[in-house]
Amino acid sequence: MLDEKEIGWRREEMAQKVALDIPEGSYVNLGIGIPELVADFVPEDREVIYQTENGLLGMGKAPAKEEEDRELVNAGKKCISAISGASYFHHADSFAMIRGGHIDICVLGAMQVSKNGDLANWSTGKKDAIPAVGGAMDLVAGVKRIFVITQHTTKKGLPKIINDCTFPLTGKNVVERIYTNLAIIDVKEDGLFIKELSPNIDFDFVQKHTEATLLQYEKNNPLL
Amino acid sequence: MINKQVTSLVESVSDIFDGATVMIGGFGEAGSPIELIHALIDNGAKNLTVISNNTGSGHVGLAALIENKQVKKMICSFPRTVNSMVFPKLYRDGKIELELVPQGTLAERIRAGGAGIPAFFTPTSVDTPLAIGKESRIINGIENVLEYAIKADYSLVKCHKADRYGNLIYHATARNFGPIMCSAANIAIVQSKQVVEIGQLNPEEIITPGIFVQRVIKITNPAHESELVENQMRYPC
Numbered sequence: 001m002l003d004e005k006e007i008g009w010r011r012e013e014m015a016q017k018v019a020l021d022i023p024e025g026s027y028v029n030l031g032i033g034i035p036e037l038v039a040d041f042v043p044e045d046r047e048v049i050y051q052t053e054n055g056l057l058g059m060g061k062a063p064a065k066e067e068e069d070r071e072l073v074n075a076g077k078k079c080i081s082a083i084s085g086a087s088y089f090h091h092a093d094s095f096a097m098i099r100g101g102h103i104d105i106c107v108l109g110a111m112q113v114s115k116n117g118d119l120a121n122w123s124t125g126k127k128d129a130i131p132a133v134g135g136a137m138d139l140v141a142g143v144k145r146i147f148v149i150t151q152h153t154t155k156k157g158l159p160k161i162i163n164d165c166t167f168p169l170t171g172k173n174v175v176e177r178i179y180t181n182l183a184i185i186d187v188k189e190d191g192l193f194i195k196e197l198s199p200n201i202d203f204d205f206v207q208k209h210t211e212a213t214l215l216q217y218e219k220n221n222p223l224l
Numbered sequence: 225m226i227n228k229q230v231t232s233l234v235e236s237v238s239d240i241f242d243g244a245t246v247m248i249g250g251f252g253e254a255g256s257p258i259e260l261i262h263a264l265i266d267n268g269a270k271n272l273t274v275i276s277n278n279t280g281s282g283h284v285g286l287a288a289l290i291e292n293k294q295v296k297k298m299i300c301s302f303p304r305t306v307n308s309m310v311f312p313k314l315y316r317d318g319k320i321e322l323e324l325v326p327q328g329t330l331a332e333r334i335r336a337g338g339a340g341i342p343a344f345f346t347p348t349s350v351d352t353p354l355a356i357g358k359e360s361r362i363i364n365g366i367e368n369v370l371e372y373a374i375k376a377d378y379s380l381v382k383c384h385k386a387d388r389y390g391n392l393i394y395h396a397t398a399r400n401f402g403p404i405m406c407s408a409a410n411i412a413i414v415q416s417k418q419v420v421e422i423g424q425l426n427p428e429e430i431i432t433p434g435i436f437v438q439r440v441i442k443i444t445n446p447a448h449e450s451e452l453v454e455n456q457m458r459y460p461c
Contacts, residue, residue, distance in 0.1 A: 073252065135301070
């Protein structure tokens with residue numbers, strides 16, 4: 001079994017990898033969980049504006065306990081702060097930003113990602129599960145670029161990057177790049193390409209823990 | 225004289241009837257009109273269809289309304305949160321209906337309801353289980369599903385400042401569904417921390433114009449849902 005906590009990048013390192021790929025001036029929506037860590041690693045000389053779909057553009061860091069305001073929260077319902085220059089808005093405006101294509105990047109967690117970029121991250125489809133979708137389907141349908149950040153395998157060591165999602169889909173053909181503890185993987189029309197391997201992890205090891213076939217960029221590829 | 229301010233919490237919700245459709249503002253506890261919800265529990269109306277993003281937590285507010293068996297059906301995007309156990313149990317036991325709606329679609333259906341738009345097309349949920357049974361159409365080469373507007377008999381909303389015309393301003397992310405729920409209801413009932421004199425709200429800064437609001441009740445010190453939950457409070461006590 002792959003003990004994911006021991007192997008490859010730590011969560012913070014994964015979040016840092018995502019953060020470095022967010023260009024200056026981007027409007028970004030971060031999902032609940034590991035994606036929330038991304039904001040901590042954007043270089044300080046880069047101005048990036050975070051949207052939280054419950055009605056704030058310009059989300060800042062978590063405040064000190066005594067400054068918490070129960071009515072200033074993020075999508076995960078945790079207390080946050082608003083940066084100088086932030087704005088509040090109602091839900092229909094918030095999703096006009098999302099569905100109208102105004103948000104540049106969304107970083108989401110995943111239960112499964114398929115070889116053609118299908119994402120499943122809202123339900124296991126089990127009969128006794130309480131289905132809860134939140135804004136995930138709106139985000140993948142409307143945001144320009146969708147990045148996924150996730151452990152490479154499930155807690156039981158099963159691959160999450162697979163040929164076809166077995167869980168109910170959040171969206172079809174929506175994921176552009178996957179950041180895991182083992183590798184950064186680009187989802188292209190002709191397959192899944194390894195963009196970067198975690199230190200001391202080789203291609204065969206990543207492939208062994210991935211159901212879908214992985215490809216390597218040709219050397220000297222200008223995209224690298 | 226137009227005066228939408230009412231002084232009795234009991235009377236503010238007294239005409240909510242069995243079988244009514246009720247929108248309840250809030251995203252988790254932020255913006256949840258907990259005093260109005262408790263007044264609706266005292267009112268006792270049953271077989272309600274409730275539209276709200278979540279299903280409440282602990283045994284107070286929206287969770288208590290559900291626990292009191294007043295809700296037949298929930299329309300929401302995220303029916304479970306930390307500390308929500310009332311809805312999951314009833315749902316698993318088959319004792320409450322759920323219509324699960326993506327959050328943006330939910331917001332737009334409510335907005336459309338208030339704006340007189342009967343339905344709209346959106347790509348959200350295409351190729352997912354939530355699109356099953358929905359009409360679809362390819363527009364500009366992209367597949368869309370048809371989503372219908374939602375209207376309500378009543379909305380319960382929380383705001384920060386109001387005047388007797390029903391003009392409202394909100395606080396931080398507690399605004400969330402408030403403005404669109406006011407416009408989508410026949411009768412929007414709003415609890416406000418402050419009620420100020422006409423003219424004291426800057427017209428440039430009013431978020432919900434008074435035309436969308438029918439009743440305003442002053443609740444100076446609204447309870448914090450999470451504090452009630454932490455203290456294991458229940459309603460009715």
